[in-house]
Amino acid sequence: MTIRDIARECNVGLGTVSRVLNGQPGVRPSTREKVQSIIDKYGFVLNQNAKLLKEQDRHTIFIFVKGTSSILLNSLLETIQGRFETLPYTANVVVLDEYDNEAKRACRIFYEQKPLGMIFLGGSPDVYKDDFAKVQVPCVIISNQAHSVVNRNLSSVSTDDARGAEEAAEFLIKNGHTNIGVIGGELESSELSRRRLASFLCAMRRHGLAFNKETHFVHSKYSLEGGASAARTLMKSARGITAIFTMSDVMAIGAMRSLADMGLSVPGDISIIGFDGIPLAEFCCPRLATIRQKREMLVEEGLNALLESIEQQKPSVHTLLPFEFIEGESVKDIRPAL
Structure with missing residues (x-):
């Protein structure tokens, strides 16, 4: 038995049955009595859980x-x-x-x-x-x-992550880094990653610096594990890099772990800069350079x-x-x- 069945048997609208069930005004006494008798006849109980949902x-x-x-x-x-x-x-x-x-x-x-x-x-x-x-x-x-x-x-x-990526590039270049690797998201599925990479490369070109995307860009998930794996790949493909720009702090922290496992120190051997400014970045050793959102x-x-x-x-x-x-x-x- 449903509200629709009660309305059909009483020959009234669904709204009328609903008002009777909920004790609302706007129903003639004779109609209310008629509807209530059918409710009582079938022992109908309003599903309060469904109503609440x-x-x-x-x-x-x-x-x-x-x-x-x-x-x-x-x-x-x-x-x-x-x-x-x-x-x-x-x-x-x-x-x-x-x-x-x-x-x-x-x-x-x-x-x-x-x-x-x-x-x-x-x-x-x-x-x-x-x-x-x-x-x-x-x-x-x-x-x-x-x-x-x-x-x-x-x-x-x-x-304004495009401007943030440019500023990250400018900071690395200002500190003498010209051979730079990049770790970022999957470019086909992440417009954010494409925008950050394009802006980073715009700054590189402005200074007359070359960038080989085949060897110097590695994509990964935005995760610690992704950053760690990407850093290992990048160090094999991008020979002689002195710095890495990562598109998130978690990537950077994962990358720092892999670099340490390879016997490389940050920033002694490799400099690294992240993006996001998560609180954890302040507690890294060394503290992470980053673009804080x-x-x-x-x-x-x-x-x-x-x-x-x-x-x-x-x-x-x-x-x-x-x-x-x-x-x-x-x-x-x-x-x-x-």
Whole structure:
């Protein structure tokens, strides 16, 4: 027996049955008595769990975390969850592999559960542009740019990582490094990695420096293990390098472990610079040089964009935020003494 069956037997609408079940006004006494008699006849009990789930869906915001090993994204998630304690919404977290299609997963969840909004921590809007264009609720990507996607629901807030990669290159070059290796994400599936590499190489060209991508670039996952493995490969293929730029701090820390295992010191033998500015970078020995993303600002701007879209129907925005350069102790000045 369902609400629909009761409505059919009483020859009333579903809304009338719902009001009787929930003790709401707006039903004539004779109709209420008729509906209640059928409810009693069949011993019908409203499924409060289903009702609760439906109500929760109306106040649920899904958070998609792209990558199981990203310390930066997990840090952003922790900050967001702290903010949700003061908001009238429920957060559901979905953790995806680095190479998963987060937009397709989001579309499926939308059709199944109808959430109020979505947050993407990480993501590849350029690669999955068509799927992101189909997301039908207010959403925001935090830590990557999405201005190339045609979807009025989709905002983005990210660090100016192109300028950050350029500054990392400039710092290495300023300290006398001209033969530099790069460890980054899979270029075909990561627009972020392509953008950072392109900007890094732009700075190299500006100084008249060559870069052989076949030998001097190694891709890996954004993880400790990925960075460690990539460093071993890079040291074999890129002979004579004096420095490594890694596209995340976790890659850099993994690379430092491999370099130590090979008997190489940082920065004595090899200089290294990371990206993200995670707290762990401050406790490395030596302290890691890095491009620090302003995590609190990323979360604040991202949540503001999402909530203004949900609550005030404001249009999507795409915001680039400044970064902080951390000189650290992992880059050696190898310029000849004057």
